[in-house]
Amino acid sequence: MATRYRFRVEEFERAFQGVPHVELLRGEVYQMSPIGPKHFYAVMRMDHRLREALGPKAVVAVQSPLRLFEDSEPEPDLLVLRPPLERYQDRLPTPEDVLLLVEVADTSLEFDREAKLPLYAEAGIPEVWLVNLKENLLEVYRDPRGGRYREIRLLSPEEEASPTLLPEVSLRWA
Template sequence: MATRYRFRVEEFERAFRDVPRVELLRGEVYQMSPIGPKHAFAVAQLDERLQEALRGKAVIMVQNPLRLCEDSEPEPDLLVLKPPLSRYRDRHPTPEDVLLLIEVADTSLGFDREVKLPLYAEAGIPEVWLVNLKEDLLEVYREPREGRYRAIRLLSPTEAASPLHFPEVSLPWA
């Protein structure tokens, strides 16, 4: 009979320190999907646009850990965080630090919607953008309550997006 072992963040960080592309979600370790060229390009392009638009206003991190709770530490594609950068010198960001979280999804679309999005809502992440490469849409999720996002907006590639915390910024996302 097989036994399932559930990890806490500290145990996960020790045991999987040198294992690439894994994340901890609700105590279980998941191997992340390989990054294809469309995914890599979308992340790099959004990073460049966010860095330019939010320089001096926010910290942008790419594919770094986010400590959601004691048993979950995902690695979102992009995090827009409260400054200054030095506040993250000795710790990973937590939900209180997050202004905007972005996931780029192609093969991971269902997983991101069904597993990660509820985790982000439960943690109180105020805004999540899901770049849906399959349908060429930006899914904007806001108003987390009771493990769900109450406000969902879909944007086409011709529509720019404005982060909740930076309404003056209009970003082309595609």
């Protein structure tokens, strides 16, 4: 009989140190989908636009770990974090640091919606943008309560987006 082993963050970090493209969700280790050209370009474009629009108002991290719970450490495509940068010198970001989280999804769309979004809502991440490359839409998730987001908006490529916690910032997402 096989036994499933569930990891805690500390064990995961030791066991998978240096292993690229893995993340820990609810104690289970997932190999992330390979990054194709559309995904790569969308992440880099969003990174550029966020940094340009935010300046010193926030810290932007690309494909970096986020410590959610003792058994969950995903690697979102982009994190918009509270400044200053130095606050992350000796620790990983936690939900309290996150102003906005961005996932770019093509082949991972269903997984991001079904596995990651509930986890982010449960952790209290205030806002998640899911760049839906399949349908060329920005899915905006806000108001986390009870393990789900209570507000969901869909934006077309012509519409600009503004993070709730940075309302003075407006940017093109596509």
